[in-house]
Structure formats: structure tokens, C-alpha cells
Amino acid sequence: MLSFIYYIREFLRPKWITTFFTARTPPLTTPPYFRDFPELTDKECTHCLACMMICPAPEAIIVTQHEGVWRPEITKGHCIRCGLCIEACPEDVLASGRILAYKKEEELTLQGTFHIEINQSTCMGCGNCSVACPVNREIDPALRSSGTSTSDEVIMRIDTGQNKVLHEEKCTGCKTCEDNCSNKAIRVARVVEALQGGEE
């Protein structure tokens, strides 16, 4: 019996009555603070590949060159809208929601160090990783065009039948080598630290 009174009271509230007669769904809007797919700002991309390094989803972001201009490209359907690329980008090329704003305000950064491991028993020395590596391609144009490494400045190259890491410190952790190794012989460990307040 008590419940009837509660129900009647529920339905006699003025707010209930007004909403009952003027029921309207609010328009389908997305709030400005929603972390949507990252969008490009007008800043220039320096292809440091930090976004590719931090991206947790496979094939979601790739930095490519079109007509001489580098820019990150986000693949919808792969991107999980985590927003880490926006935080990791040192040049503020990407923006989404409020991430860019608070990143600047609070001086948030994500910094990484990288370590490349090559499994000697499975590496075939095919050179896919060292040719695909975007840093290698930058350093040694011969490697890019013919797969022939002529420089000792590259991160890694084929030597004595297997891939050898020469300059680990140049690695940007972009995982391109991992993706292009067909027998999973190369792994990049990415040790990322979340920092605040600039360089320590």
C-alpha cells in the first residue's frame, strides 16, 4: 500500500509531469572534452615517430610523407582514441579533446628509451627490418633504394648473415621493424616514463 503512495508521489512531481508532456531528446552532440580521433593541428611534423612509438593499437598511426610533407595518418577502425600520441608528440602536431590543452598547461611528457633484441636462431638476415626502419632510411639513402647498407651510422644492418644492431641510441621505438619481421626475430623493448614539468 505504501508503494502506491510512493508511485503516486513519483508521478505527481511537477518535473515528471512537465517532462512527460514535453519529452524531447537532447540533440546528439559530442561534448568538447570528448577524446575523439586525433586531428592535425597546423604545426609541422618533424617525423620523430614518437606517436608510432607510443601507440598501443596495431597499425593505428603511421607517419608518412606526401608531396614532401611529413604528417601522421590515423587509421579509423584501428585507432582506439587513447590519446597517448597527442601526449607523446613533442611538436603538438595532433589534438583531440582537451588533451593538448592540459598537456601544455601541466607540461606533461612521455619519454622513452629503447632496446633492440634480435633472436639469433630465427633471424634469416633478410634485411626487411633494417630497410623498413624509418630512421635507417633517413640516414642511409642507399639502404632505402636498394637494400644495400653502405653506412655505419644506421641503427642496424645485415652483417655476417644476420641483423646486427649498431646504434641502439638512435632507435625511436616506432616498432616498424617488429611489424615487418616475418619470423618475429626482432623485438623492441620500449621503456616509457610519464613525466611532468619538463626536463628533470
Added chain:
Amino acid sequence: MKKTVDVSLPVGPMHPCFKEPCRIKCETRGEYVLSAEVELGYVKKGIERIMRGRPWQEVMFLAERVCGICSVIHNFVFIEAVENISGIVPTERAAFLRVIVNELDRMQSHLLANYSYCYTIEHETLAMYLLNLRETVMDQLELITGARVTCAYIIPGGVRSDLSAEDAERLRSALDHIDAELSRFIRIFETGPLIALRSKGVGILTKEAAIEAHAVGPTARASGIDNDQRSTHPTYKALGFSPIIRQEADNYARIMVRFEEVFQSTGLIRSALAALKEGPIRGGGTIKAGSIKYRNEAPRGELLYELTTDDYGRILEIAIQTPSIPNIQVCAHEMLIDAQSAADITSIFISSDPCIACTER
């Protein structure tokens, strides 16, 4: 006793009441349930296999996607586990922000569970009220973290973003709104005689059975067991947390425990907001080698991460024990048996708030 006809009654795997695919196979005599068995395996993805050999920034997102409903707690437990291995201590402000987000997530999860229950017992009005209230909570989550479901808020050493003063004010007013609305809905639930008929005395889980079967979370707390892992967490201790326990041990108690925990969560968020001091939100720190077992209270109960990392912070071995694993078994072997009506099967099952995605991963 003369045996009447035995019926093997399958429920699922696609059932309007279930959010996720699973199948309950019940042996019934008439409407009386003799035994029940839960059949799983429809959403197995092998997340733990994928996690192996990956750094925290990838595993964190995989951990979140163990379960889409209680994603924050998976993030929370995983990050605190690797922090404990590496000796990273989150900044004070970050610790409280974590609690705020975690409690918001718990609120929406409990509201969703109670929505499902009300929907299952065909009280659609209350169900819709609760679902609408959940949207308010989701708005707050989105306001703080920028995403509704997979927030990716907690990272080693701190949190992703700060809570500004005006956002905190919006959060406070939303909490007041939630409290006011929810007390109305609870009154509807508490005093509705039909609801009581469908809930009280149905799906009894005795304290002894609950202890024996290792029930966790609200399912166990409704049977009088004090097993809330938040009591051991330092930040919660600082906020003066004490678990909510009821003794009725039926569907009604389980739903009421969740309702009361929503109130408790709003209280915790308020005190966390009050305790929030200015300061950095990230402390830095890298993940080191080690292994750990770490647990905390998910909305559905105790969540345990057991993991080993290597020198470069990669996860070598990981095992996740989610709360729904014991709860589904408790539900099948203790609560469903002796149900007086086949119509109660779904309502009892939903009252234990099963999460199939968590269980199968």
C-alpha cells in the same frame, strides 16, 4: 516422491536479458530448478597471451579491454601492480584522482547491474531511470578522463590529466543530483511489493556456502561476508573506508548492497575531493624487473593480477583472476538450485552481476 517430468532447459547464448553471450543449462522438474550449469567460451580472446612480451603502455590498454564495464579497475590494479614492482609511488593528488575515477566507474557498473536486474524482473520504468542516472555518471567520467568507457586514465606514477576547479564543482553538483535521484529510486525498489516478491527470499546464498565457494564482491557481502579489498588499500584507508554488509543473502540484498555502495562511492568521492591538494599529477618512474600478486576490489569483487616483468619493463608472465569466475560458479551451484520458477533463473543469474568478458578474457 513421485518424479514428474524432467526438462533440460537451456538459456542463452543469445538472450535478451544477457548483455553477453553465455549459456545456462538447467535441469528442471516443472518450474523447479534441480541443477544448473553455466557454459562459457563465446568471447575468449586470449588477452593474457597477447599481453606477454609487451610494455606497460600496451598492456594497460589490453587490461582495460578485459572488461568494458569495469575498465578503470583493471587499469588501476595493473598499474598499481607494476608500480609496486618498481617502487614507484604515485603523487598524492594522483592517488586521490585515481580513487575518484575508480569510484565513478564503480557507480556506473553498479547502476548498470541494477538496471539489468530491474530489466530482468520486467520493472522497466525503474530500469530506465537507473540507466538514465548512469548516463549522468558516465558524463562525469567523460568530463574527467575524456572517454566514457575505456578511460585510460591511470598510468605509472600518476594519472593522465588533472581535475580543474570548475570540473570539480561540476562533479560535486552531479554527485548531489545522483544522491537525490538515487534515494528516490531506492525507495521505489525497497517499497515495491511486486519487486519484493520477485527478489526477497529468491536465490539464497548462505554465508557458509558463500565462504566455501569463495564468493566475492557484493554477492558475498550480501551474505554477510566482510571481504572488501578496499579496506587494505592505503588511499581508501586514508579516506576512512568501511565495507557495506547485509545479512539477507537473497537477490534483494545483493541489489541493495550495490545501491548502498553507490551512496558510499559518492561519499568517498566527496571526501577525496575535499582531501585533494594542489600538486603534480605525474611522478615519472620506469618499470623494473620483478614479480607480484596484487589485488583490489572491482565492482564485482576481488580482482587479482599476478605478473612478472623483465628489466625493460615488459610483461613476461601475467595471470588475471577476475571476480566473475567464482561468482558465476557460486551462482550456478548454490543460488540457482532450488529456484522455484524458471522465470527466476535469469533474475538470479543477473543479480550476481556476471561479467562474461571478464571471465573469459
Added chain:
Amino acid sequence: MDIKDVPCPFCGCLCDDVKIQIEDNRITGVENCCTLGNAKFLSKSRLQHPIMRKDGKWVEVSYEEAIDETARILSDAVRPLLYGWSGTVGEAQVVGVHLAEEIGALIDSTTSVCHNPSILAIQEVGHPGCTLGQVKNRADLVIYWGCNPIEAHPRHMSRYTTYADGYFIDNTATDRKVIVVDIRRSDGAKVADEFIQVKPGGDYLVLSALRAMVRGKSDVVPDSVAGVKKVQLQRVADLMMKAKFGAVFFGLGVTMSRGKYKNVRNAIELVSELNRKTKFTISAMRGHFNVYGFNEVLTWMAGYPFAVDFSRGIAFYNPGETSVIDLLEKKEPDACLVVASDPGAHFPKSTIEHIAAIPTVQIDPCVNATTALCQVQIPVAITGIESAGTAYRMDGVPIRMKKVLETDFPTDQEILERIVTRIREMRADG
């Protein structure tokens, strides 16, 4: 001492960018070379003297004696077989063909057991092919059909196709698609954009289905073709038609599975079909570094690419009758000369039994499975490392092999020339 741009004498890729470090006439370092080539450059074990079986035991003999014995075996034979040739340079192959003509022998190469169906198909319908340089510079779609470049031609992808920057391709990383067709998920399939898993023996069906789709007759294709779903085939056909320049590479998965040369013919016709809409080429993934060279040499000397029988006094070519396996199956040869290949490791058991039963001579630097079947083995300089010459890459581009080490061992060419001279002397003696 460093020597640059040494061609690697292993697989058909013939990578000519290998850098070699030499100390005291020994190779100490190899750069830019894959595991397979590296192993060949750095290999240590080899046969030091000619050996001959006498009373069931191996005895070391002089080169004179070994060549005398070989010449005797070959000139006594009624139907000698000269087999191998893919691991040596064109200059030696020329002498080999002269020798075959001299003694009326049947000459065949390893082509006979790998890409002979490809050659038959090309003879039927032509070859829309191009050099690997074209593929590298232009192709935006690469299809590997029935081959696993990662294991067999490791540097093929990084040097010529998938990863190397092309002159007309902006972004190899994004603009180039790779399709792998195989019966199992091979290593190469893991880097492919699209992997088609065909049931064994189903290549012909899949090729025909793709041809129908390229022709615009998708509705005749059933829902599943040799285990491949129609939607996937349609996706692949669309990819092919959208490509500006596609390159198909096929391996033994196509040639030596059910259907044989008809598979290859179908693949070539698919490519011709595609050429009505876009540009497409097809090439075989040739195995040994100079297997293509033998086809070239024999073609310009005898008119046919492999399996030529000189027993009639003219060059007679009839694959199925004059190809090596068929010949050995019929137990026809009564003497055999194996040059720079290893039939003992690859041939069917019954044919090996016949090789063991007849007098067999092997010319090879190393002891291998064929040694067990031989009467005589003559060690030679390792082609491409200790002796120079011309080899043809898998796309038909001739490349000059380099001599990087000094050696006392005679080359293949010298040994063969001495055998020819010895046989002529024997004939003159009557």
C-alpha cells in the same frame, strides 16, 4: 682487404652488393648478405683432392687420373647423361654443351625438377615479364604465389620488391601491398596485407576464379574456391585491378603441385587478363644462382632451354622423354656426369638407385649426398668466390661473378675442357 659489390653465389636473387673482408686469402667478414649466402661465403669444409672408388674404397687420386677415368666412362657410355649446371657460370656451361654434343649425350639441368613447367607454359602462352628493377621502381602490388621468399630468397623482399623505395613510388610503407598465396601460413604470409590459404592442389581453381572476376564474371564464382572464400577472392581481384603496376612471383608451389604447367599457364593468362586493365608482370622465383643462365646458354647453343638430347646427332627436345627424371625412371642412362648440383639429395628414390647403379662422376667442391652415388668426384674452385664468370639473375639479367680468393683448384671450365680434350684424344686413338 675489403671487396665491394661481390655477387652472392647462392640463390636466384644474386645480390650483387655484398661486401667482403679478406685476410690472408680467407674471408673473415660478410656484410649485407643473408644467412644463406653468409654460410656459403664462410663455409670451411671442402674436398681437397679428387677421389675415386677402387675396390669399394675411396682413394685419393691425381687430377690426371680422375679426368682420364671420367673421359673413359663418358666415351664408353652409349647414352651418357650430363646433369646439374645450375651452380656454375655460363662459360663452364658452354663447355658442357660442347661436351654433350661431342659424345651425343643428354644434357639437362636442375630446371627440370623445379621450373620446367614454367618454361613449358611460357612456350605456350608467352611471358609478360620484366626485370626486378622495374618491379622495385614501379610495382605497387606484389604477389607471392606458392613461394616463401623469407626462407628461400631472404633478401628478395627487402632488395627488389616490398621494402625497397621505388623511383615512382612515394611511400613504400603505405603504398605497396603484398599478397601471399600459399597452402600454409608461411613466414612470408605474416608481413602480407592479404593472405590466401589455398587447399593443396587448388591453385588452378583459384587462378581461374580470379580470371573470371577480373573479366567481370564474378557471379559464376562459387562461394568457396579451394578453401578460399569468394569475398576474399573478390577483395584480391579488386586489389589487383586497382593496382597501377602489379608483379606476380611464383614458386614451386605452383609449378610442382597438381596441374603443373597448366597452373603456370593459368597464372600467365590471369596476368594477360589483368594487362587489359592495368600493368602486370609475372616472374618465376628461380632457385640456384645461375639456373636461369643454363636455360639461356642452352637456348642460344641448342635452341631449347633444357632437357636436350644429342644422341641423334641433332638437338632433340621433348620434355617427358628427354627430361632427367623420366630418363632415369626408364633406367636409360649408362653413365652420368653431375656438375655443380646435388641430385642425390633431391631426386626420387628409384632414380637415385639408378644413378648409383651406373658409373657416375661428380664435379663439385664439397662432399654431398651425391658423393655416395659416385665413382669419381673432382673438387673444383667455388664458383663466384674462387672463380669468375657470368651468371643470370632470376629475371634474366646477366651479372659478372667475381673472383675474390686465390686458389690452386681448377675451375669447372678447366676441368670440363680437359675432359673434352681427353675424350677427343681417346677418340683419335681409336
Added chain:
Amino acid sequence: MSMLQYLKNTVRSRSIHVAYVNVGSCNGCDIEILACLSPRYDIEQYGIYVHNNPREADVLLITGAFSSQWEDKLKPLWDKIPHPKVAVAIGNCPISGCVFNRPETLVDPPVSKHIPIAAEIPGCPPRPTEIISTILSLAPIIFKDYEETKK
């Protein structure tokens, strides 16, 4: 176009019955579909009803990255839906496998390998607003002149 056809088009775009199936998702997308039911978004005002019964559905919403359990189940389920019908992939998982698309995984994305997918809503998970607006924009196009186009 006949009057009848016009009427059919109108009715079909205003009355859409939806079933959803979870083929291995983390249930994040499922609860976002559920959130569409809430009075905030209220999809029923657009004439969309969530029935979860394939036999009376027009639109099948698919979430999840296709676990092996569904290999023999999804196709029969799709065949049970009467024509005209469409399948819509919700979230990243059915499109690409999302973060689960790794070499070690047990799932087999994309779902379009198994049944035809008409539209895709990317996002992990997509917002309820995105789900609703996609289905609403899809509805008039997909069922338009069904009788004529099916031939």
C-alpha cells in the same frame, strides 16, 4: 516509383528492428549500445527497437573480434534474419580486431570475412551518439527500393 514502394521505403526507414550479437568483444561496445536505450538518447523515438531476436531483426549489430566459438554460429544466425537485412560492425573489433589483432591472438578478425558488413562504426568503443546517427543515416539508404535492387 509506385506509391506502394514509396510507402514501403518510408515505413522501413522509420521502423527498424535491431538484434545485437557479441562475437568476442570486451563488452564495452555492448554497453554503449545499451546506453542508447536510455532515456537520454532514447532510440525508440526514432523507431528503432532492440529485440535481440534475429528472426524479426532488420539490422544486426556486431560487436567483437570474432572468437573461434562463433565460426559455426554467426553464419546460421545471419541466415535466420529475413530479407532485407544489413549487418553493422560496431567498434574497432569487428573492423580490424582492435588491440586484439596480434600474432598471439585467438580471434579471427575482421568479421567481414564471415558475413557481409554494410557499415562500420569505428571507435573503441563508439559513443552512443555515433551509433545512433550511423544507424539513422543508414536506414533510409539501405532499405530503399529493396524490391527493385534485389534482382
